[in-house]
Amino acid sequence: MNSKEIPYKIYLSENELPTSWYNVRADMKKKPAPLLNPVTHKPMTFDDLRPVFCDELVKQELNETDAFIQIPDEIREFYKMYRPAPLVRAYCLEKKLNTPAKIYYKFEGNNTSGSHKLNSAIAQAYYAKQQGLKGVTTETGAGQWGTALSMACSYFDLDCHVYMVKCSYEQKPFRREVMRTYGASVTPSPSDTTEVGRKILQEFPGTSGSLGCAISEAVEAATKHEGYRYVLGSVLNQVLLHQTVIGLETMTAMDKYGIKPDVIIGCAGGGSNLGGLIAPFMGRKLRGEADYQFIAVEPASCPSLTRGKFVYDYCDTGHVCPLSKMYTLGSEFIPSANHAGGLRYHGMNSVLSQLYDDKLLEARTVEQTAVFKAAQDFARVEGILPAPESSHAIKVAIDEALKCKETGEEKTILFGLTGTGYFDMYAYKAFNDGTMSDYIPTEEDLQRGFNGIPRFDGNNI
Numbered sequence: 001m002n003s004k005e006i007p008y009k010i011y012l013s014e015n016e017l018p019t020s021w022y023n024v025r026a027d028m029k030k031k032p033a034p035l036l037n038p039v040t041h042k043p044m045t046f047d048d049l050r051p052v053f054c055d056e057l058v059k060q061e062l063n064e065t066d067a068f069i070q071i072p073d074e075i076r077e078f079y080k081m082y083r084p085a086p087l088v089r090a091y092c093l094e095k096k097l098n099t100p101a102k103i104y105y106k107f108e109g110n111n112t113s114g115s116h117k118l119n120s121a122i123a124q125a126y127y128a129k130q131q132g133l134k135g136v137t138t139e140t141g142a143g144q145w146g147t148a149l150s151m152a153c154s155y156f157d158l159d160c161h162v163y164m165v166k167c168s169y170e171q172k173p174f175r176r177e178v179m180r181t182y183g184a185s186v187t188p189s190p191s192d193t194t195e196v197g198r199k200i201l202q203e204f205p206g207t208s209g210s211l212g213c214a215i216s217e218a219v220e221a222a223t224k225h226e227g228y229r230y231v232l233g234s235v236l237n238q239v240l241l242h243q244t245v246i247g248l249e250t251m252t253a254m255d256k257y258g259i260k261p262d263v264i265i266g267c268a269g270g271g272s273n274l275g276g277l278i279a280p281f282m283g284r285k286l287r288g289e290a291d292y293q294f295i296a297v298e299p300a301s302c303p304s305l306t307r308g309k310f311v312y313d314y315c316d317t318g319h320v321c322p323l324s325k326m327y328t329l330g331s332e333f334i335p336s337a338n339h340a341g342g343l344r345y346h347g348m349n350s351v352l353s354q355l356y357d358d359k360l361l362e363a364r365t366v367e368q369t370a371v372f373k374a375a376q377d378f379a380r381v382e383g384i385l386p387a388p389e390s391s392h393a394i395k396v397a398i399d400e401a402l403k404c405k406e407t408g409e410e411k412t413i414l415f416g417l418t419g420t421g422y423f424d425m426y427a428y429k430a431f432n433d434g435t436m437s438d439y440i441p442t443e444e445d446l447q448r449g450f451n452g453i454p455r456f457d458g459n460n461i
């Protein structure tokens, strides 16, 4: 098909919305390692995980055999409010770059949370409601997940308690108010409302908090209150599963127009949007049906895949969550104050970690001033003000397109545009003022993080 016939935006109809999520683990020959109990180091069972997570979500977490898991009708109905999301041909960006490459992006910013996080929030709230729970607790860093979960909980009339990393709570008061508007209660973390919060405050008075610490508080709050469970917006396999709605829609849209992406790019924090975008394409690659180049993009300040170790590690600072085998910088690694809050997690989803270790997925790091330059270039021609997280993918997409300009290759590049950046104007301000800095951790910084990785038989650090 002549590329001229491809519209700027490919919209699917409501009935082309996927009916199932795709579980890529079913097609992986080498499965990700199981979650381990942090005390006994034995694999976590359904019964071990039930006190923390909703039953149905535990089943999804542990399921590595069913390739397709049906999306309940109530969730599909909610998806219809803001999905299918458009797949956009970045004609204007191509022109500006003067590249023979064809660039596409899947845009997930068309909902109030401003990100893809609503795709999993609504699923998790639905299963909590089905189980007859009163409410859920969670953490939020940059605020997108907390917002998405507040929206989902208000839709199903569930209580929502959000522990928000203190520096974001102070820097992003408007995010906080969006959550409160949807009925959530928001506590700055660390707080004195939990044992682990009090302990962290005592050890590090004046700390501005971290994601790992807020996770520990939210887990404690869930397990200590009857009728509550903890939910997480990234990292877990269940979250990656829900996010496959992104990749499935993209694949349907591309197949419809006979487009085959050569390179698929996504930013990687905990790995959910990248995993969700690439999963169905990775499935084809794993089954030997097609080949693609997959690129994970992470900030140079928090390089879990590119400089981390592939070992069992704690998922949170308080060490209350199960151990996960993943690429990690250590749960005590505190990344520098990078403006992409959603990418400041020390670890990586275990499926993506395994795929990366098996060389099926590549990873690259980018520095934040270069990321914001790409964000600005993109905003000026494509009209969307991208989230700092998403702009990591934009940066590498532009790099790849410029390579094509040199070689004359007409590659098709696809990237995930995970959200909008309206709540990140302090970050844009620092970039516009020229005060933004690029911090890359030294070997010693990394070693301090690695020192916190648990040592036990079989965990080779």
Ligand SMILES: *Cc1c(COP(=O)(O)O)cnc(C)c1O
Pocket (backbone or CB within 6 Å): 114, 115, 116, 117, 144, 145, 233, 234, 235, 267, 268, 269, 270, 271, 272, 273, 274, 342, 343, 387, 389, 390, 418, 419, 420
């Ligand atoms: C949370 C977030 C991310 C990173 O999370 P993943 O789980 O790695 O997808 C990326 N972009 C936006 C806009 C986010 O809100």
